Amino acid sequence: MKRELTGIRISRVDSRGRGRGIHTLSDGQERSVAVPGALPGDLIDVGVRGRKAGTIQGCLLALHETSHPRREPRCPHFGSCGGCTLQDISYADQLLLKQGTVEAAFREAELTELLPEMTPILASPREFLYRNKLEFSFGAERWLDEEEILRAEAIPDRRGLGFHAPGRFDRVLDLRECHLQPDPSEAIRSFLGDLARERGYSFYHAREHRGFLRLLIIRTSLTGDLMVTIMFGEDDQQQREELLQALGEAFPEITSLNYVVNTSKNDSIYPHQVVLWRGEPFITEQCGDLRLRIHPKAFYQTNPEQALRLYQAAVALAHLRPEDLLFDLYSGIGSIALYAAGRVRRVVGIESVEDAVEAARENARGNGIGNALFESGEVEKILPQVISREGAPRVVMVDPPRAGMHPAARKALATLAPETIVYISCNPRTQAADLREFIPNYEIAHLQPVDMFPQTRHVENIVLLRRR
Missing domain, CATH: 3.40.50.150 (Vaccinia Virus protein VP39)
Incomplete structure (x- = not known):
């Protein structure tokens, strides 16, 4: 199979929101090509990543023609973070893509x-700052970008706080900024990351199942209420009390401050007891x-x-x-x-x-x-x-x-x-x-x-x- 396909015209989107085109083999047979980030009318070059159920799975290498001009993404992590994958597309075109996704499903x-x-x-x-809940992972080994890898220098601190890199449960993208949740989400995440590094708290190692800090969950609301829940991977009472005390003092506006101790291999909060450390056991949302x-x-x-x-x-x-x-x-x-x-x-x-x-x-x-x-x-x-x-x-x-x-x-x-x-x-x-x-x-x-x-x-x- 070729590693690169040139001149693929995208004709539609599928039910997963991927652009679909056709590649003609040397013997005249046709193969469907699925490419995330490609839109109907695009003429593109495709990097081949594999084949599944007769469909070539690809990535967009080059955009030669389009009726949907791309824009500069707001987030510096675009392309590395698997979250907001449509940031380079105008909101009007995002809506057309999603409408096409529903049509394709039926x-x-x-x-x-x-x-x-x-x-x-x-x-x-x-379009941005619309989410009332985000979950940030603490990772002992953060995702390295291409520039860091090419420098081939020793990195003394690999800890990261953010989202998991696409397809990697064991690598966390260390966020500098995120445009999904309103204030004070960014300030809280930054504060905890800096505090943890300053005090030498360990971040969770997903492969070895060890580490003190595991998950940060921030919930905001239209009423102004604020909930923070921290999941600890180890039951260290002294460090836990120190961290919660510092966070509570830095952000007195927190309505509900909670923690969970989870030493199991599953990151889910649901099987575990949530302990209210300070404030109310709930926040109020307006609907x-x-x-x-x-x-x-x-x-x-x-x-x-x-x-x-x-x-x-x-x-x-x-x-x-x-x-x-x-x-x-x-x-x-x-x-x-x-x-x-x-x-x-x-x-x-x-x-x-x-x-x-x-x-x-x-x-x-x-x-x-x-x-x-x-x-x-x-x-x-x-x-x-x-x-x-x-x-x-x-x-x-x-x-x-x-x-x-x-x-x-x-x-x-x-x-x-x-x-x-x-x-x-x-x-x-x-x-x-x-x-x-x-x-x-x-x-x-x-x-x-x-x-x-x-x-x-x-x-x-x-x-x-x-x-x-």
């Missing part, structure tokens, strides 16, 4: 002929008229301003009535259910994570909402018993994880056959695959892409299904 699922005309994607109010309590382990949309617009669009598509019984499957901390509660007679949320269910109930009480009920359990297992007690809903809203709905949950919902299903997804590929279960008895009445994640290839999508 085309690949062979649903194109069943689709209505897609509504233009809903743009985010902010329209709702005030939602967010605890350290809670999932909430990371673009809070756009989250409100997502919920507004989903509720509008549902055409709710005052007499309706509404089910919200995969309800999380109850944000969608509670947003819709004032428009229906009763809303029932089903969620498998017990902490999220408790948070949803707490949020219902805190907002004075008495017609919302939240049930704990897996959708596929408890949906029948909830129906037997509450009755059959006219409208069901679904917002599953990226992997989509469990097959048994899809079957249970299809059997329930509500008049209207509103399916919200952060992964149009799994969403389109799930919808095939419902096609015999439902029409796809509306598609509404929503950009929750500017500068990235990720896109949210809302689908309205109406029973035939």
